[in-house]
Amino acid sequence: MGLVGRRRGVPGGAVVFATAVALLQIVFLVHPTSAQQSNGAPRVVPAEGYCSMYGICANRSDGKVLNCVNATKAVKPDTLFSTRIQSLCPTITGDVCCTVDQFDTLHQQVQQAVPFLVGCPACLRNFLNLFCEMSCSPNQSLFINVTSAKQVDNITTVDGIDYYITSNYGEELYNSCKEVKFGTLNTRAMDFLGGGAKTYKEWFAFLGRQANPNEPGSPYLITYRPDLSDSSGVKPLNTTVYSCGDPSLGCSCGDCPSSSVCMGSLLPQSKTETSCSVKMGSLKAECLDFSLVVVYIVFLCAILLWGLLYRTRGRTGFPSQTKPPKNADDKSNNNGNVPENSAQVPKAASSSIVQTYMSTFFRRHGVFVTRHPLLVLCASLLVPILLCIGLIRFKVETRPEKLWVSPGSQTAYEKQYFDSHLAPFYRIEQLVLATSASDQLEAPTIVNDNNFKLLFQIQKKIDDLRANYSGSTVSLADICLKPLSTDCATQSVLQYFQLDPKKHDDLGIDHAKFCFEHYSSEETCLSTFQSPIDPSTILGGFPGSNFTEASAFVITYPVNNKVETTGQENAKAMAWERAYINLVKEEILPMVLAQNLTLSFSSESSIKDELNRESTADAITIVISYIVMFAYISFTLGDRPSRLWALFVSSKVLLGLSGVVLVMLSVLGSMGFFSAVGVKSTLIIMEVIPFLVLAVGVDNMCILVHAVKRQPDGIVLEERISNALVEVGPSITLASLAEVLAFSVSAINPMPATRAFSMFAAMAVLLDFVLQVTAFVALIVYDFRRAEDGRIDCVPCARLKSSTVAGDNGGHQRLHFVARYMKDVHGPILGYRPVKFIVIAVFVGLAFASIAMSTRLQPGLEQKIVLPRDSYLQVQTITCIFCSLSLNCFSLYFF
Incomplete structure (x- = not known):
């Protein structure tokens, strides 16, 4: 679908929840934790048709369900329950080792992983099968062993398990998912579902980590054991794994570049590198340029030759006109009046x-x-x-997508379908603070304590901002994106301190530098909305991956967006955006300039407002032009x-x-x-x-x-x-x-x-x-x-x-x-003939030069051109360029 191109810094809220919750809490479905420590778990003898865990016995203190240690025989489900299981877990047939409540929990949790893997159906199917087998397989006892248990209300609940798999199964599962992209942030889904794992062992180790209460993740330790079996009859899980290149569950080439289909459809290398050129000594010219120069020289020579022949012919046949003829009217109009000859009206005979x-x-x-x-x-x-x-x-x-995209195009249809069925992309409000480069030196790093303190002051002003809308007040908390329905999905370097200045005072700037490298694996680096914050989305102007040398902070506030039908659906957000722009201009900008930093800013409605302002300003220009x-x-x-x-x-x-x-x-x-x-x-x-x-x-x-x-x-x-x-x-x-x-x-x-x-x-x-x-x-x-x-x-x-x-x-x-x-x-x-020759030579030369330069034109709409020169968005564009920000400066749609 002609998706929407946006500035980076897009919220990772969904990322967070889905990251730890979708993957690790999926495990809760079948094996939750406890409150009291037990000395051990009863040993379950592996056997076909038997379970290791069955039923939900209790709840943790944070409300998450806890499964029972129960070596019972697999139970035959009724027809309705069997149909529901088949819809999610087609590999599970016959008897099952899960109750309806367990399955409902499983179904609810795995849905949160879908946004990460939906781009590759093969990977998603394999991932679902991993947890379906763990939760409901009738042969659960063959590959799952409860190694630790806890007593909750005198009931034995699971506290730790061994999950036996073959190394081949783990390798194939990882390979089917390792290149899958999370479209919202255009990054690898494995960075969120596996903590950036490079091998299947690292991925399974990430999935099996035990989380503390009130934190996302598995409530007990899951130890994945590849190719380990004992004399008790353990059989590691080795079910069918679909390749990401499987035609029946085909993934896009971006999610599965190793697919034979993708390898065979690679475009041939561009021939621009071997384009035609002519080399003369140290000079090198394109063939077109060289050809135009040759044609131009031939043209000039032809004109000169024609002039010489005409002049020679004039000497032999009729008088030469080396001087311009005198005006025939000069003798009869010495007073300067216009001759009163009859008008030169075309005659019908010659027309x-x-x-x-x-x-x-x-x-x-x-x-x-x-x-x-x-x-x-x-x-x-x-x-x-x-x-x-x-x-x-x-x-x-004034909406860009309505100006440059045909309403009947496939792209417009897909965007309309996306907006109506899912929701329009978030409204983006953004601040970019950057250090200034001198003539001799590059821009210094912005990562220091003083700048962090300035950010906290700015954040407080943003949080306290109230806009008036129809007699009521609107704050950022009223309109912002809240992935977990609690905190705004603000994308800021301050999220490494959970937007709390006290934590910054306690931990210091070194904690932020630590989080630059461990943002997805360290709990203390998670944001207020429990999402990892990729430093590349909140920093700019850094060489390679050296985030500590960044020269810019990028703060992004994602705001909920709605489909426009009456024009009032986003009125609250637009009212807040106007107040936000005024706040930045009047209060935040002086604060930033006082710290010798530069500030660029924008809101979702900035382009529309600035274009409207330009049209008003142009009215004066039009009036002046008409007067002139x-x-x-x-x-x-x-x-x-x-x-x-x-x-x-x-x-x-x-x-x-x-x-x-x-x-x-x-x-x-x-x-x-x-x-x-x-x-x-x-x-x-x-x-x-x-x-x-x-x-x-x-x-x-x-x-x-x-x-x-x-x-x-x-x-x-x-x-x-x-x-x-x-x-x-x-x-x-x-x-x-x-x-x-x-x-x-x-x-x-x-x-x-x-x-x-x-x-x-x-x-x-x-x-x-x-x-x-x-x-x-x-x-x-x-x-x-x-x-x-x-x-x-x-x-x-x-x-x-x-x-x-x-x-x-x-x-x-x-x-x-x-x-x-x-x-x-x-x-x-x-x-005069020399003047004629010069005029012709100059204008023909300009025409040939224009032809040569036309091949160097690049398609596209320069963002700075469509904006007034005094617009604050011009600064936003320049900052994006010089800070090397890998984000789009404005909320434009690119198809």
Whole structure:
């Protein structure tokens, strides 16, 4: 199942209980302890069909059941009981040596071992058989000998046994389980079920240790004796052991790499190590890079050769043009005015069918808009305004798994199935304290008494934190994961002292260093929730396995998570997380900095909150960008009048503002339409599309206005508008259509974020185009009428005297300085042949370099990119990198 990738430090609560309890307490089922010491146990003569223990006689002081020493004959169970036994212990048939109560205890206890071994059915089956035979086998007396007994209420109970097995059985059982992984922590299950045993003898010795009262483990000593039998007829257990590579009980290759199936399916070695390369002296280049360089050199030589041939041909056939030609209009336009030539309207005779049709359409459209500007303006604005009503249902999707994973994919289905049947992965709240490295020295170790004391102070503040939720208070204890329903499964180095500062004062830091090496086998190193704490999950920045040199403490608080249906299931946890982040920023961070340490922190809702904050901050950026673009378009659309007062008439501020408003309406209309049909927006849409549509819209608006201004004064405005639309309308239409089609094709991508962005962008560009050729053209009509009447821009009710604006009204004033620069400076420079060659060489070289570098792109989403630069999560990412933490910095899903 496309499981969830999380930060390390995931609780080992389940680990603990299952570790000692599932394995060792399984033994209780059949042989519990006592309260009073007996001098010995009665000797049971081994015989087929007889038991060594039968029935539950009493309970220990901690409530665990105690079995009776009873050399009775195996009992035939009733049909119902036999069926139940077969469901758990298929190897037990006929008579049994366990009662219903004993079997119920066995069934209850072995279930706690299942999470560790469920990944390998063969190992789990073998493990269950080991305890099924011990508990219920009808020939129990042949391989189990009660060596010690205690009296409890005058009843003899088991205090110690010998369990006879063959060495072959023990070896095969161990081999079937030694590589099995515990998925929650991605570590070997043997580290928890066997204390990291390397052989079957070490594993059985771990299982047979005797535990003190109120501690998990076996209540009596179990001594596994391989290949030992005596003259009394003992027969060591040697039942069938399933190999982890058995096809009928197949394990994954990760749990059984020695399987023949896995060995045969190993992928061939990557050929990247022997990739094509070319070596020239001390230089070594990839074949692609070398090929592109060769092609580039050949291309430059071809361009040079063509230029030389063209120049030679020019000398023999026609005059050479070593200098750019003078503008033909210079002689007749010494005053700097634009020539009043007729507009270059495409002729139908030389145009394609499509262009002819479009020219005819735009000519008629221009005439209609000029005659009915108010009707066109109102009708065109009505559409996006109505679409904006859909913004009532506007929602933003910020959950990463909903953005980057297709809802119909197998991964999404498996995650949904996992969450609904088991539960979502824990919510993770995390702190990372680290020492700082200087320029010359590496980061010093963080493992010292002062830093431990600081951790205890931080832990107290976390424990005392109370958040307000609907009038009630919420603490960490109310929401945290509690594997044993008592203590939170906090993952911290302080767990080696059971979160008790007094124990730290008594035992000192040496105890923590001792626990680094014996965390799973020493009782004093167990956490408050009775789980071993792997030091690699709570420390960072250590070389190899030298935990004492760690440069970072990692504190993780697993919190219960629930499936979101109404959005309120995790409201309590989210309220506490907000209070937790505020506490860290205001109180804990200054404490850490005072100790010359660095602190990074995060909560489950941190990414969502930071992304929401980024969207709010981007709103200001978008507003500023639109204001800048408004100023730009107003500046470029205007003219340079010959008289100062005429500037108030020739400026296009109101027209530019109207154009920017139309762009905003197209973006809002697109968002409203898709919000109405239930498509959620994304931060990418909110951040990118406004700029995308603004850039396209401003470009088209400038093209339209300047096309109208290029028309001669001698014709009426109606003809000027229609001629301008015929001139630029087809190109604007085809360009916009190409953009809409490109985005529409991208909408077939199943990735939700890409699909939503493409749909929103296609609709926005389409609306923008429609508004440009309708509403904006109508606004151009009004603006040119205003200018011809000598009315002031932005205050059209005011009018200047005709003498003030004489010669400057309408659309024909002196060229703007940008236009003059392009005409008199930029264009002529590009006309020189050396400049042409340099420009072509540079841009072709950049294109080839881009092709070469594209092969070095690596797939993936950089976590720092999606976050604001001033986010506290940026520090979290950097800490994870420099402290070499083997954990994911954020609670993201990786599929």
